[in-house]
Amino acid sequence: MAQRKIALACSVCGSRNYTIAASATRTQRLEVKKFCKHCGKYTLHRETR
Structure with a gap:
């Protein structure tokens, strides 16, 4: 069974x-x-579904 991936x-x-x-x-x-890499800095990344 394949794992589900989340971005x-x-x-x-x-x-x-x-x-x-x-x-x-x-x-x-x-x-x-x-x-x-698009903003060029460290930013908050949130899980999407």
């Missing part, structure tokens, strides 16, 4: 830069500061 989208420009494996135990959406 992390930049909260500033909206581009989806990163993908992660979906976790059944996580109930809230993931929010992490990651580097956005």
